[in-house]
Amino acid sequence: MWCLLPTPLCLISVFLLLQAPVAEVFLYVVYKQNSTCMDFRALSACFGPPVPREGLRGYLTEAAPANACQPIGSPPASSNSSEVFIALIRRSGCPFGVKVLHAQQAGYKAAIVHNVNAEQLVSMVADDKEIRQQIAIQSVFMGKSASKHLKRASRYEKGQFWSHLLKYSAYIVIPYVIQEFGFMINVVVCTITLVVCARWYKKGQKITVCTFKRGDKYDTCVICMAEYEDGDQLKILPCSHAWNTHTQILV
Known part of the structure; x- marks a missing residue:
């Protein structure tokens, strides 16, 4: 699908990679520019609705002001009411809930908050109950390098971008599966070792x-x-x- 908007915008995709109960939810934010696809790891917010399993696709625009601590400008005007706009917001200056709420009030359907001087992913929380209850859009947090790539794409002069949702493949999931199973194996080995030592000690006492x-x-x-x-x-x-x-x- 080619971008028909008059302003240089980047069509990106946000899709859920893995969601486990009582665990962090990792997502991948993907954009496709001139048939080159890049993916970035992000972390879902602890407030608002979760990113749907089928993914979320929309046009990315930078918030103004960049930190969205005050009301931000609306997305570019479009003749297609079904088009989705995603706000790219800088961390710092005010709580995460305030930033996402300002994006929602401006008309954005989702928000991506990025780190400023680090790649570390942070779980976004909204301490203010009133603000938390008002938020009805999805939001994720990503690192500094990923935001630079997205900003560069969103400022591309021609604005000719197309994108589609990518199904996550095994090679993306395998590292996380190995990590989880590795932890389980360590627990099992430690448990067996303790049991054997305990039995040996009891026999020695006899x-x-x-x-x-x-x-x-x-x-x-x-x-x-x-x-x-x-x-x-x-x-x-x-x-x-x-x-x-x-x-x-x-x-």
């Missing part, structure tokens, strides 16, 4: 010690084959064999 006397049924060490003498300290194994406590066992 070994009894007695003093040898002439006439006892134990007369020869099962390890060094030496005969016991009166007063020797013997360890009785669970298998009913005994050995001299002075005998050194090499493993």
Whole structure:
């Protein structure tokens, strides 16, 4: 689909990659310019509706003012009422909820907030309950480098862009699956190790010690084959064999 808007805009796609209960939700923001597709990892906000599983596609425009701490300008006028506009907003200056609410009030259907001096992804929260209840658009957070690419694309002179939603493939999901399974494997290995050590310790506690006397049924060490003498300290194994406590066992 070719961009028919008179202003240089970038058609981007936001689609859900993985969503797990009580876990962070990672998304990929994708734009396609001259058949070159780039994807960036982002993090869904803790307020407002989640990005739909089928994805969200729309035209990207930079907010003015850039941090959206005051009411921002409306999206470019369009003859097609079904077109979606996404605001690109800079972090800092005011709470995340205020930024997204200003984008919503200006007519944007979604908002992308980006970091300023770091690539770290932050979980956006809205502490103000009144503001949180008003927010009805999706929003995500991304790093500094990703925002630079999107800004460069949105300022492209010709404005001839087309895009389509990309289905996430196995090579994108595999790293996250491996990471989760790696953690589970570590937990299982640690648990097995603890159980084995606990059982070994309990068995060690069951070994009894007695003093040898002439006439006892134990007369020869099962390890060094030496005969016991009166007063020797013997360890009785669970298998009913005994050995001299002075005998050194090499493993």
